[in-house]
Each structure stands twice: as C-alpha cells, then as structure tokens.
Amino acid sequence: MIRVNLLPEEYRKVESTSLSLFLLFLVGVVLVALAFVFWLTLSLSGSGIANELKERQAHLMRVIEEAKVADRLQEELAQYDKRLRTIMAIRAGRIYWSKKLDLLVRVTPRNIWFTSVRMRQMDPYRVQEGGTVPSNADGGYLELDCFQKTDDYEILAGYRDALLADRVLFADFQKLQAPHFTTAVWPIAVEEDQMTLSFKVVLYLKPQVIIQP
Numbered sequence: 371m372i373r374v375n376l377l378p379e380e381y382r383k384v385e386s387t388s389l390s391l392f393l394l395f396l397v398g399v400v401l402v403a404l405a406f407v408f409w410l411t412l413s414l415s416g417s418g419i420a421n422e423l424k425e426r427q428a429h430l431m432r433v434i435e436e437a438k439v440a441d442r443l444q445e446e447l448a449q450y451d452k453r454l455r456t457i458m459a460i461r462a463g464r465i466y467w468s469k470k471l472d473l474l475v476r477v478t479p480r481n482i483w484f485t486s487v488r489m490r491q492m493d494p495y496r497v498q499e500g501g502t503v504p505s506n507a508d509g510g511y512l513e514l515d516c517f518q519k520t521d522d523y524e525i526l527a528g529y530r531d532a533l534l535a536d537r538v539l540f541a542d543f544q545k546l547q548a549p550h551f552t553t554a555v556w557p558i559a560v561e562e563d564q565m566t567l568s569f570k571v572v573l574y575l576k577p578q579v580i581i582q583p
Contacts, residue, residue, distance in 0.1 A: 477536050479528075479529060481525065482525070484515065485515045485516065485517060486514075486515040488511075489510070489511070490510040492509055492577070494577075509544065509574065510575040511575060512573045513573075514572075515568075516568075516570070517554075517569075519566060520565065521566060523551075530549060533546060533571070534546060542575055543574060546571070547574070549569045549570060550569060552568050553566070554568045
C-alpha cells in the first residue's frame with residue numbers, strides 16, 4: 371500500500387539518518403584527521419631531522435677545520451719548543467769568561483802574576499737525550515803562564531788548592547794539571563827577592579753538551 375503524506379512540508383516529520391551510516395562517516399572523518407595529523411607530524415619531524423643533520427654536518431666540518439688548525443699549531447709549537455730547548459742548552463753551557471777571569475784574579479795571591487793567558491773552548495757535543503758524552507770528548511783549556519815573587523813552593527801549593535776549592539770558579543773545569551815550575555833569577559830585584567818561581571797552570575774545561583730534543 372502506498373502512503374502519501376499530504377501535510378505541508380514544514381509539518382512533515384524529518385527522517386533521521388541511520389546510526390550505522392553516521393558512525394561510518396564519523397570514523398572516516400576521524401581517520402582522515404588522524405592521517406593528516408600523522409602526516410603533518412611526520413613532515414615536521416622529517417624537516418627537523420634534516421635541519422639537525424645539516425647543522426651537525428656543518429658543526430663536524432668546523433671541528434675538522436679547527437682540528438687541522440690545532441695540528442698545525444701543535445707542529446709549530448713543537449718546532450719552537452725544540453729551538454727554545456736548544457737555545458737554553460747553549461745558554462746553560464755558556465761560560466761567562468769575564469766573570470771567570472775576575473774570580474781568577476780575586477783568588478790569585480798578590481805575589482803571583484801572569485805573563486800570558488791562553489784559552490781554547492771546544493764546540494758543544496750534540497747527543498740524544500739520555501745519551502752519554504764520548505770518553506774522548508775535549509772541552510778545551512785555560513792556560514796561565516805565571517811568575518811567583520818568591521821561590522817558596524808552599525805559596526804555589528796553596529794557590530793550586532785555592533783554585534780547586536773555589537766552586538764557582540772551578541765549576542766549568544774538570545781537572546787542574548799539576549803545575550810544572552822552575553826557579554829563575556830576577557836580577558833587577560833586590561837581593562832577597564831575586565829568586566822566583568816560573569810555572570804554568572792548565573785548567574781543563576768540561577765538555578759542553580747540547581741535548582738533542
């Protein structure tokens with residue numbers, strides 16, 4: 371049987387959408403929204419990761435360049451340190467002869483005088499760190515030709531002991547050769563001072579060493 375609703379449209383009962391269709395539509399909307407949110411999150415996350423990757427790569431390049439600069443500076447520093455140690459070694463082995471001769475004059479008795487002074491200093495030996503100086507190493511010498519106003523040998527012996535006892539003066543020497551002396555007459559002196567001693571003093575220098583870095 372066919373039913374015809376003859377009521378005006380504003381009085382007609384509105385037919386409702388079925389619940390299952392509504393739920394299906396709602397689930398579809400939610401799924402689309404979730405998919406959009408997931409895509410947006412993934413897109414933003416991927417963009418952030420890409421930017422972070424670029425930043426890390428840039429940082430890595432800067433670190434590599436800084437490491438190269440540091441290596442170069444380290445090499446230059448090692449070279450300067452090597453030069454400095456060489457200079458310090460040479461300076462440490464340097465003998466200040468003006469001070470040395472001043473000390474020599476101070477320790478020499480008034481009745482002993484020099485007729486000649488000769489000095490020969492050898493170049494420093496270069497050895498590796500922890501190495502030893504060759505047994506035949508020669509440092510050089512300081513040679514003094516002397517006269518003593520009197521022929522009293524005890525004065526000469528005391529002079530030799532005074533040279534050995536002065537630590538500052540003898541610090542750069544390794545040994546003192548036993549003096550050879552002869553008696554000599556000084557005719558122009560008064561009779562009691564005419565007998566003199568002529569002798570030679572030889573002080574042998576320690577070999578100087580430069581430690582190779």
